Amino acid sequence: MNAGRLIAFEGLDGSGKSTQLERLAARLRAAGCDVVTTCEPTRFPSGQRIREMARSGQALAPEEELRWFVEDRRVHVAEVIAPALRAGQVVLTDRYYLSTVAYQGARGLDYEQILADSEAEFPIPDLVLLLEIDPQIAFARVHARGSEIEGVFERRDFLSRVASVFDALDCTYLERIPGDGEPSQIEAIIAERISLRLGLG
Numbered sequence: 001m002n003a004g005r006l007i008a009f010e011g012l013d014g015s016g017k018s019t020q021l022e023r024l025a026a027r028l029r030a031a032g033c034d035v036v037t038t039c040e041p042t043r044f045p046s047g048q049r050i051r052e053m054a055r056s057g058q059a060l061a062p063e064e065e066l067r068w069f070v071e072d073r074r075v076h077v078a079e080v081i082a083p084a085l086r087a088g089q090v091v092l093t094d095r096y097y098l099s100t101v102a103y104q105g106a107r108g109l110d111y112e113q114i115l116a117d118s119e120a121e122f123p124i125p126d127l128v129l130l131l132e133i134d135p136q137i138a139f140a141r142v143h144a145r146g147s148e149i150e151g152v153f154e155r156r157d158f159l160s161r162v163a164s165v166f167d168a169l170d171c172t173y174l175e176r177i178p179g180d181g182e183p184s185q186i187e188a189i190i191a192e193r194i195s196l197r198l199g200l201g
């Protein structure tokens, strides 16, 4: 049914996903692909309220938090991802359902259940690029970026728990990328994987 391709970038805050997503988008466009870039939390009201909540430092109950992220994803899929896939475009998203699995899993929810529910409801990505870095480094980078972004999802112990869930995942569509090298080196590794697994670029 889906003519396009769906590629998600995942990783801890500070893992360099956004930079690598932009680089891959530029590379694929140069190779003639019709690329759409997007992100979660979204720019829609459902995503804006999540960002506001995170910035306020006020944590919701984990179940409520899960509902907010899933609702935002429903909007994202309906408004952006599904139409782009139907149109045959290559969609690059900065975070997708494995973020919910790892982050809300780290908040104490059953991550395997979140994964099963997500795979049942949402388009399964053709590829997820998981940028792996040490949680200590992730924390230091986020901290160095500035003060007010250190919201509820970015604390040190919490990021370690998120990393543990990412470590435990075993999905066929998950590709682990060492995230601690030079950006240009990481870009080259991603380009190689994309070409091998999807024949793109």
Ligand code: TYD
Pocket: 013, 040, 041, 051, 054, 069, 094, 095, 096, 097, 099, 100, 101, 103, 104, 153, 154
């Ligand atoms: P992030 O990608 O850091 O957004 P930005 O840098 O543009 O503000 O996402 C915000 C936070 O939301 C991040 O710490 C991870 C968290 N998050 C979840 O906890 N669950 C989810 O399902 C998603 C998509 C994000």
